[in-house]
Amino acid sequence: MKDDPSSSPPPKLTPEQRQSIHSMLRVDHAGEIGADYIYRGQLAVLGAHSPAGKEIKRMHEQEQLHLQSFDTILSSNRVRPSALRPLWETAGFALGVGSALLGKEAAMACTEAVESVIGEHYNDQLRELLQIEGNEEVNKLRQVIKDFRDDELEHLDTAVQYDAHQAPLYNPLTAVIKQTCRVAIWIAQRV
Secondary structure, X not given: OXXXXXXXXXXXXXXXXXXXXXXXXXXXXXXXXHHHHHHHHHHHHHOOOOHHHHHXXXXXXXXXXXXHHHHHHHHHOOOOOOOOHHHHHHHHHHHHHHHHHOOHHHHHHHHHHHHHHHHHHHHHHHHHHHOOOOOHHHHHHHHHHHHHHHHHHHHHHHHHHOOHHHOOOHHHHHHHHHHHHHHHHHHHHHO
């Protein structure tokens, strides 16, 4: 009698897959910390009552939910968070304040730049997770990342609607922010 494949236990992750997933979770958690503090910085300058401020507050609330989710996922999977949390908080707040001091358009350009890199980053992670078949925990993680990616891309669209492209020095500003995000991702994957 042949075994029923649906009754067999899910395949275990290889050590390499587990390490890769831990790295993903660490960097995603660090990114949500950074996003939380970027929006805190922007709200400290712009306030939460202008039309742009209300949108920033709404996006911030979503990022806080993402951060809470990753806090739970890291804890339940015994994943070490990034050792550089104080750096992500400080850098995020400074970027939020700095972009907002240039005006609401620059604050939105910051959001657009960050979210474009994060959208690409989440897509890369989803492609990697698609290579791991038959593991229910990986399937759940893939859905979380997909949902959060969709939220981040919605933030990007919101930023464009709120005149991100009208920011002073839009091209160099967004280029620097994008490159900084890529460097932060590289570091957070490792530390």
